[in-house]
Amino acid sequence: MSRFDPRGKANRALLAGVSEYDHTAPDPQGVAGQLPAVRHNRTTLEDALHRGGVFGAGEVRTLASPAPDDFTGALRRACREARGLLLLYFAGHAVTSTSGNELHLQMRTARVLTGHGLPGSVSFSQVLGELAESHAEQVVVILDCCYAGNAAGIWHRFDDPKRKKHKILLLMSVQPNRCILGGDADVATPFTRELTRALDAGGDVWLSELYAAVKERMAAAKYRAEDDDPQRPQALAPPWDPEADVLLAAGPAMPPPPLAGDPWLLRLRALLTRGAGEGSGRKGGTPRTGASGTGAGEAGAPNAGAGRAGGREGGTRKTGASGTGAGEARGRKAGAGEAGVGEADAPNAGAGEAGGREGLAPGTGVRKARARKSAARSGRIVPAVLLALLVTGAGGYGILALTGESAPCGPSLELRVLTDPDLEPVIRAAADAYVTSDANTTGDGCRRSGVTVNSAGAVAVVTALGERTDAWQQPREDDNPQRDIGPQPDVWIPATRADVDRVTSAAAREDRVFARLEPQDGPLAYSPVVLAVPKARGAGLDPTGRSLAELHADLERADAATELHRSDPESTDSALLATVGLYGDEPGARGAAHARAAERRLARTARPEPSAARLLCTLPGDHAVDGRSTALVPEFLLKTGIGCHPATRVPRVAAYPDDVPGLEPAFVRVRWEDGDRDAEARDDAVDRFRTWLTGTDGRTVLGEHGFRSATGERGLLDAASAPEGLAESVRPARRADPSTMDRALERYGNAHGPGRVLFLLDSSGSMAGRWDGSSGGPGILKQTLPGLGGEDEYGVWAVHGTGDRTHTTLLTFGTHERSAAEQALDKAEVRDAEADPSGALRDALDFMRERGTDERPQLIVYLTDGEDDGRLTGKALEDVVDRARGAGAPVAMVSLSSSGCDQGRPAPRIAEAGRGRCLDVGDDLVPALHDEVARTGTGEE
Known part of the structure; x- marks a missing residue:
């Protein structure tokens, strides 16, 4: 493994935080309690990753208290989509098996059954299996849960014959066989809090540096795990080799400390002015036993309530049962209220309200009671200590712990x-x-x-x-x-x-x-959907008052190499509205052909990007492609830019098509x-x-962020910082129409749905030397079949004969199992006859026109050695070219001659007329033809 910078790649972060559970104590099958702090974990880490600059728009997904199927479904999706870095984060309850050899991540529906059954949980081994098979180059797993450190042992024992697990690195919140505390409802848990602060430190933050910083911060803060143990974060195999590391953030530094008017300081002032002589706000210092306590469960009963903050995050060690939170079966008294209702001097009596807070030993009800008595004896000591803590940088939790007082602000x-x-x-x-x-x-x-x-x-x-x-x-x-x-x-x-x-x-x-x-x-x-044109190509372009088709035609006339890009119309409205402009309002069969032609004009990609921001992020990966590419995107992105790897991007100007509705959130x-x-x-x-x-x-x-006024001349709301290339004001295009959007979506689905392909295989006598093996005619066509799926319709004609009958059928047109199609090609034979390519192509174009009344993609493939091109001249050639222009089925002309696509030959003219491709042995012929078929079919990409 080498030092890995994922910027500019297709990265994914999946943040699963389970703060709410369906089954909690005192339910005997419930987990220890709710975890409100985890809500803050999700949002603070998500924001930190967005600020970090490694993950782009749409690349970070949070799961709020998912069920197991939600979690595993999202995990599989992230594993499919990630090509660079895949980051998986989990915070919530977790338990180990009786032997300690498995870690179970407990999702929202988690229960604990007699006999150690754990429905509603996902095993960490299962997670490792999914991650190991992912397409990501590098995987980082971050666990903030009880027994997180046990994940390292599971990684080492994981059966990995293909040696894929070594791309997975682990960062864990606590050492093995330790439970952590559930945190305060008002802030994130200690580990995640320090993790996000380290990510926000500014500049490049590598995983090795992040681990060291979090470890140092937590040691300095003296955070405690259960049983008053220090909470020490772990990593899979520190220290990392400097050349084997992962970049996790490259963002700006954190903002300066809050000013005097900050809400946090107002809360602190309110707390200070209350005065410690009031017994922490309770009459006579009497501890409460109701609202925020744990409930008066039987002494020693398992799963006694976990208190306001949900108690500790996990279960009784190595039993598979969920934990007790306030009291355990090992002789502890179950708490009922903040100071406990058990024996006055019982150890660890009642975790109560603050028992789940970071930095405080669990279940220290007696010590808190003594602290309150000390505070009551001197109303001046607490404010002095508070100010000292503020000066020395102690966190708000330390202040609350010393006063024994809940935060003045409840959960929002x-x-x-x-x-x-x-x-x-x-x-x-x-x-x-x-x-x-x-x-x-x-x-x-x-x-x-x-x-x-x-x-x-x-x-x-x-x-x-x-x-x-x-x-x-x-x-x-x-x-x-x-x-x-x-x-x-x-x-x-x-x-x-x-x-x-x-x-x-x-x-x-x-x-x-x-x-x-x-x-x-x-x-x-308001933000118009614009054609973002490279500045060098847009110099002579009139940017307004024209349709999208006219604007793009002007660009193609200026340079035929111009590419047109659009993101996924099923993902964003901007791409769907752009598609409305691309397709126009042509009715019936003519409209179907128009939609297919519009899709053929778009740049060839394996799959469309899920957002316009992501589209603009991928183009600079190839500077030559960036320089010749125009993109249909919302105008505001030309100002705000995109959150991906900083690269030298081609500057762009906006052209405003008047038939593409704009965005009006x-x-x-x-x-x-x-x-x-x-x-x-x-x-x-x-x-x-x-x-x-x-x-x-x-x-x-x-x-x-580059938006315009929703009324009037649609001027930029922030005109002072408008980038070069944007109009000061724009005339809005017609508003989006629901029925037009639905129709465009249907036409897009049809244009990308099951396709129709008709193969024409030259079977004349001259093909005898180019027939057998993988490089022969039938063998080449067999290699394109993986691009077709079970719903695609296709057939094969053997082209031979010069009279009324110009072909015979090798494979009838329809849907087929691939094996049946391969067998048909295996049986194909060379005929002792000449061929009439013009007659066969006319028949094929007529055949496909009859089937092209919908918007399903179509393709004609003609594979020949070119020996019979003498019959493709003069009026015969012009007739084929005219039909190809209006058929709506592109023709891929494939020549087994090295000069078959040379200028002046008939094949490139026919291909160009139908917006198809001409391929000969000078090209990488088989992969190129496979791609053409795959673009039409629904098989393998």
Whole structure:
């Protein structure tokens, strides 16, 4: 392994944080308790990774309290998609098997059964198996859970005959056979807190440096694990060789310390002014035994309640049972309240409210009681100590621990916001600014609400909100929007209001709908979908007042090597709206051919990028490609840029097609049936966020990211910092139409759905020397068959004869098992006859025209040695060329002659007329032909 810099690659980070569990103590099958601190783990680490510059837009996915299927499904998807770095993070409860040889990560549905059954858990060995088979070059696993250190032993014992596990590195929150504490509800757990601080240190942060920094920070803070053991993070095999390391962040440094008006300092001042002489806010210092205690379980009973913060994160060591949190079967007294209700001097009595906080030994109710008595004797000592801690940099937890007082701010309500992948970085930036704003801060300096932003494919979201809201509330194995999209949103911000109409139309056809949409009047902002043209190629281009087809035709006339790129229309609205412009409004069969032709004009790629940001991120990987590529993207990306590897990018200017609708993000409140338990508080939080986002502060953030005004001349909200190449004002194109978007989506699906391929194999006598083996005619065609799937229709004609009959059928046109098609080609024979290529091609073009009334992709492949090209001249050639232009089925002319595609030969003329390719033995013929067939078919890419 060498020093690995993943920037610019297809990276993925999957952050699974289980903060809420369905089964908790005192349920005898439940886990120790809830883990509210893990909510902060998810958001703080996600933000740190976004700031770090290694992971780009759409490359970080969080899973909020997933069920096992949600987790494994997302893991498999990340393993498929990652080509560079794959980072997997897990925080939540975990237990070991009785022997200690397996670590079980407990998901939301986790239970603990008699006999050590652990439904709702995922074994770490299973996780290693998925990661080892991933496409990623390098994998980093970060575990913040009980027994995290046991993962190293499982890695060493993992059966790995293919030697794939060595790309997997582990970073673990605690040493083997140790439980950690559940953390405070107001902050992330100690390990993740220090991890994100180290990631935010600024500059390049390598894994080896990250581990050293976290280890040093945790030692200095003297964080404690269960039984008052020090909590020491672990790594798989430190120290790393300097040449065998992984870059995890390359971002800017952390902002300076908060100023005097910071909400945290306001909270501190409120705490100081309370005075320690009040017995920490309780009359006479009497400990509470109700609201925040653990419950008065029987002494020594397993799974006694874990207290307000959920107790420790895990179970009774090496038993497979979930832990006790406050008391254990080893003679400890179960706690009931913060000071415990067991014997006054019993060791570790009652973990209670603060028993799950970082840095404090668990179950120290007696010591806390003594601390409160000491504090009561001198009302001046505590403020002095607090100020000393503040000066020396001690964390807020140390302050709270010394006072024995809960934080003055309770946990804030969390808003769930769902948006389009192209918009996610912008909405996330706005949410971050809002969360720390005065609008979201009470007079006591407390946060009113948090905001979690995630994105999912636009088509999937429209379908789920319109047709699958029942499954969103009650997921099924085969239908689980919570797994495929994310948690039920409070707010949806689609890229266009037309999406709301598409959802409403679909919902009207459903018997029962469990979500109601309440869109706000008017869009939040505006951003046109533009043709981002390399500056050198756009010099003579009139950027406005023309259709997309006209703009692109001008670019192609100036340079035929110009490439057109677009991201996935099923993932983002910007790509779907661009597709509306590409396809136009041609009806019927003519429109089907037009859609197919439009797709053929796009640059050939294995699969479309999931977002426009990702598209712009991949182009600079090849400077020559970047220089000749135009891209259909939202205009705002030309200002804000993209979060991937810094590279010298070709500067681009914007051309504004007048037939492509622009982005007009809408703010939509989503109300869920039976979701009214905290409706008033949630409505208030949504209203505050909407008011801020549509006000001056929100418009400032949108302007900084390159958006325009939603009304008037659509001027840039931040015109002062507009990059070169953007228009000062733009005339908006027609608004997005729901039915037009649905139609374009259907046509796109058809154009990329099951295809039709007709193979023409020259079987005349001159082919006798080019017939046998893998480089012969039948052998070449056999090597293209993997590009076809079971739903594709295809057939093979043997071309021979010069009279009325120009071919015979080797394989009837239809769907086939590959073995049947191979057998048909194996039986093909050379005929003692000449061939008439013009007659065979006319028949083939007519045959495919009759089948081309829909938008399914089509292709004609003619493979020949060119010996009969004398019959492809004059009127015969012109007739074939004319038919090829209007057939809608591209013709791939494949010549076994080295000069078959030379200028002036008939093959390149026919291929060009039908927007196909001409290939001869001077090309890498077999792979190129396979790619052509695979672009039409649904088999292997």
